[in-house]
Amino acid sequence: MKALEIKNLSKTYSNNVHALKDISLSVEKGDFFALLGPNGAGKSTAIGIISSLVTKNAGQVSICGVDIDVNFPLAKSKLGVVNQEFNFSQFEKVQDTIVTQAGYYGVDHKTALEKSEKYLKQMGIWDKRNDTLRELSGGQKRRVMIIKSLIHDPDLLILDEPTAGVDIELRRGLWDFLIEINNAGTTIILTTHYLEEAENLCKNIAIIDEGKIIENTSMSKLLKQLDSQIFIIETSSTLPQNFNILGFDIKVENDNKFSVKLSKGSSISSLFDKPELAQVEVTNIANQTNRLEQLFLNLTSKS
Amino acid sequence: MNHYQSLKTLTYAQIRRILRIWIQTIVPPAITTALYFLIFGQIIGSRIGGMPGYDGFSYVEFIVPGLIMLSVITNSYANVASAFFGAKFQKAIEEIIISPMPNWTILIGFIMGGITRGFVVGIVVVLVSLFFTTFTIHNIPLTLFAIIITSILFSLLGLINGVYAKSFDDVAIIPTFVLTPLIYLGGIFYSIEMSEIPEQWKLISMFNPILYVVDFFRYAMLGQYQINPFLSFTLISAFTASFFAIAYYLLHKGIGIKE
Structure with a gap:
């Protein structure tokens, strides 16, 4: 069964901006799906239509098999959304906000209290439950947003840049949390500007640009499209004058660091067979850029 | 889907908001009303005497229902207008x-x-008024009903205001420039049967819907009226039903809340 099915979806705003141009997309149940695109590409508009914050001009949207035009309340009950911007009263207390959100979905007060306690503890903000939301840090508010979206046990969870402005430690913690709920059966659609995040978490991906889907495939297939990648190599000893390795595209960054561009199909281990490298001791090897980032830039600049 | 639970939750959230900002919601009407009673009731009222059509009632007794209605109208309107616009402003409306x-x-x-x-607020005003006068309520169920239907009517108007409002100024414009003049000219402090009021003004007053609301409530409390209570009730009910339909339509279309 499809967790989300979009057919020929279009949206033109009153200022004549064509945000979505006849897009179609489907996400399988249980998937961890990335929806990527540059700013203004149409991601948030698509999410807005799915969650009823934006009205569509044309097209069809089904959430877990329920057409939003036929039974929107039922479709909405299967959906959880973490919006890009904080959408709660800053003056409410943390647990009150979560319990209230649960109530809007018909969850009774006792169950809502129990579930909010579970998630607040899981997210590490149980001690903040009686604070008002304006007293929380950005990362803590982001966690409240995620708890609110999960409080009614949705089948499909859409996260619109959930880790924006969140520190690395917390981001990693959220990744683990999202993997856990995905493994438990919740379908996740993620939009993010941290492409490393999408690469690490998502199984399938769609790239949207200027209101059109320009790529829709599995993450592994997409990454195979890369025709080259750059590695940064650090050494403990100083690199010799005019350091170069025959047959490789080398660029010296400083006395202890150089980069090598490897084309598709070539192996980095062949680099270590070269006698030039025997003169230096390698201490670290890393990708210069995120692989997905490179592809994303290629695709969006072409479209 | 348990819609009763959702309704209960939203209602409770609204009540929590009122109680959280009680200094803004409950205290001001008490102070304003006390001042009205002090100035118009005690100081000036004793020189005014009774009002035509309300034999047996002092001026301070005459203005009690009007002052209750003044508070009920302005507070029910302001509550929904500011709650709805506040939710829009903070994007909390998206939760709903x-x-x-x-x-x-x-x-x-x-x-x-x-x-x-x-x-x-109506109860607070009644309690404040007891410091200045004593009165017997003519028809308690009708009095309660009048407060409820008036609150519903002006809550609906407040919601429509909140739907269209794009700034805090927009929330204040209608109460300041439309609602307040209509309330003050709606028979709170005077009877339209007073001989000092020109005939043209009496005619114009008949187009002021607040006059019917105040007169209906005054009938429920004091048992005397200037306008047939059945006519007032019919008009209030018709306005309430019409504004309910308009507010429902605006929410259905997502006007002011959806893009």
């Missing part, structure tokens, strides 16, 4: 829109907030 709550639940939830504030 993305949920499976049907529009009628959202509408009734906000109205319940308006009724609660109107009712609480």
Whole structure:
């Protein structure tokens, strides 16, 4: 069964901006799906239509098999959304906000209290439950947003840049949390500007640009499209004058660091067979850029 | 889907908001009303005497229903207008829109907030008035009904204001420039049967809907009226039903809340 099915979806705003141009997309149940695109590409508009914050001009949207035009309340009950911007009263207390959100979905007060306690503890903000939301840090508010979206046990969870402005430690913690709920059966659609995040978490991906889907495939297939990648190599000893390795595209960054561009199909281990490298001791090897980032830039600049 | 639970939650959230900002919601009407009673009731009122058509009632007794209505109208209106616009401003309205709550639940939830504030403030004004006068209520069920239907009517108007408002100024414009003049010219402090009021003004007053609201409530409290209570009730009910339909339509279309 499809967790989300979009057919020929279009949206033109009153200022004549064509945000979505006849897009179609489907996400399988249980998937961890990335929806990527540059700013203004149409991601948030698509999410807005799915969650009823934006009205569509044309097209069809089904959430877990329920057409939003036929039974929107039922479709909405299967959906959880973490919006890009904080959408709660800053003056409410943390647990009150979560319990209230649960109530809007018909969850009774006792169950809502129990579930909010579970998630607040899981997210590490149980001690903040009686604070008002304006007293929380950005990362803590982001966690409240995620708890609110999960409080009614949705089948499909859409996260619109959930880790924006969140520190690395917390981001990693959220990744683990999202993997856990995905493994438990919740379908996740993620939009993010941290492409490393999408690469690490998502199984399938769609790239949207200027209101059109320009790529829709599995993450592994997409990454195979890369025709080259750059590695940064650090050494403990100083690199010799005019350091170069025959047959490789080398660029010296400083006395202890150089980069090598490897084309598709070539192996980095062949680099270590070269006698030039025997003169230096390698201490670290890393990708210069995120692989997905490179592809994303290629695709969006072409479209 | 348990719509009763959603309605209860939204209503409780509205009541929590009223109680959280009680200094803004409950205290001001008490102070304003006390001042009205002190100045118009005690100091000036004793020189005015009775009002035509209200034999047996002192001026201070005459203005009690008017002052209750003044508070109920302004507070139920302000509560829903500011709660709805505040939710839009903080994007908290999205919590409600993305949920499976049907529009009628959202509408009734906000109205319940308006009724609660109107009712609480009405009780506060009654308690304040007891410091200045004593009175017997002519028809208690009708008095309660009049407070509720008036709160509903002005909550609906407040919601429509909140739907269209794009700034805090927009929330203040209608109460300041439309509602307040209509309330003060709606027979709170005077009877339209007073000989000092020109005939043309009496005619114009008949187009002021607040006059019917105040007169209906005064009938419920004092048992005397200037306008047939059945006519007032019919008009109030018709206005309430019409504004309910308009507010429901606006929510259904997502005007002011959806792009």
